[in-house]
Amino acid sequence: MKIADQYHRFVRWSDDDQFYIGYCPDLYFGGICHGENEEQVYTELCGIIRDEIEHRQQRGETMPAAVARVTRDVELMAA
Numbered sequence: 001m002k003i004a005d006q007y008h009r010f011v012r013w014s015d016d017d018q019f020y021i022g023y024c025p026d027l028y029f030g031g032i033c034h035g036e037n038e039e040q041v042y043t044e045l046c047g048i049i050r051d052e053i054e055h056r057q058q059r060g061e062t063m064p065a066a067v068a069r070v071t072r073d074v075e076l077m078a079a
Contacts, residue, residue: 004049006066011042024049025068 009024014031020038021031022045032048035041056063 003053003063004046007049008066008068009042009045009049011038011045013038022048026064026066027052 007024007026009022011020011022013019014021014034017034019034019036020041022033022041023031024045027049033041033044035044053063
């Protein structure tokens with residue numbers, strides 16, 4: 001399994017902001033990208049996650065454990 005595949009990522013609509021927001025709770029607190037098109041936001045999110053992993057690996061950093069679970073954490077992270 002690729003390292004990036006270990007990290008849960010999701011995109012959800014924000015009524016308050018009126019656009020989609022991308023999240024990866026194991027790597028970032030809160031939303032990290034946004035836009036009007038759900039698929040484009042997801043694509044951008046995946047690229048950000050890959051870049052973050054590559055950056056951390058180049059610096060020799062240990063990756064955080066993938067602990068977020070959809071059933072438990074999605075609402076907390078998107079709040």
